[in-house]
Amino acid sequence: MAEQKTYRNDGTRPILDSIYEVYRLLGPGLLESVYEKALMIEFASRGIHAQRQVPIRATYKGRDLGMDFIIDILIEDSIVLELKSVEELHPVHYKQLLTYLKLADKRLGFIVNFNEHILKNGIKRVVNNFDESSIEQNKHFAS
Secondary structure (H helix, E strand, C coil), X not given: CCCCCCCCCCCCHHHHHHHXXXXXXXXXXXXXXXXXXXXXXXXXXXXXXXXXXXXXXXXXXXEEEEEEEEEEEEECCCEEEEEECCCCCCHHHHHHHHHHHHHHCCCEEEEEECCCXXXXXXXXXXXXXXXXXXXXXXXXXXX
């Protein structure tokens, strides 16, 4: 399952601030590659280590399939950013990011759709191996 919420106390605030800054200066509707390059500049200016166009190898049952998928941006070798500039996000976009998280053995990723009038509506948090039952158990104990 994938969780799609935005949290502020998980250490991702500098990343989200960088995304908002790029959007504030460039606005919606440009190519994904423009936002990608601008984000790399913004991350560097904030001391956030990031890599762009990171290949991840596809495997099946431990066997190399001889194919790579490409992560748009990998931050601090742990957080995957999948950038979009589309009319609206679709389930396939979440599945794509979840697949990248699984293949790269990463836990956290964000889909960022820069083609939104209000950017907040275009940022979705996705967690690999998220167990919704743990939330239900925590709710039960919290009551």
